[in-house]
Amino acid sequence: MKKRFARAAAVAVLAGALVTGTATAAHAAWRLAGTYGWPDQCLSIGYYGVQQGSWAQYYCETVTPANPASGPGYYKLWVQ
Secondary structure, three states: OHHHHHHHHHHHHHHHHHHHHHHHHHHHOOEEEEEEOOHHHHHHHHHHHHHHOOOOOEEEEEEEOOEOOOEOOEEEEEEO
16 A cells, blocks of 8 residues: 555656646746837737747736826736
8 A cells, every 4th residue: 555655656746847847948938038118019029020030929928007197017028
């Protein structure tokens, strides 16, 4: 019984390490390409980079949303 439990625990730890390693490797492939004050700036630069072949995909992270009343926000352009 102890051997079964030990084997199951070892398999669970290994599976967890594989999933964590994969997620970390996938996340590491993204790099910060720039920061912008307005969402349309971030999106257009990201799209332009894909069209020019500079990167395969992009996404814009909203750190602080822009508001026409208070001014620009803070957007990070992540590319891969």
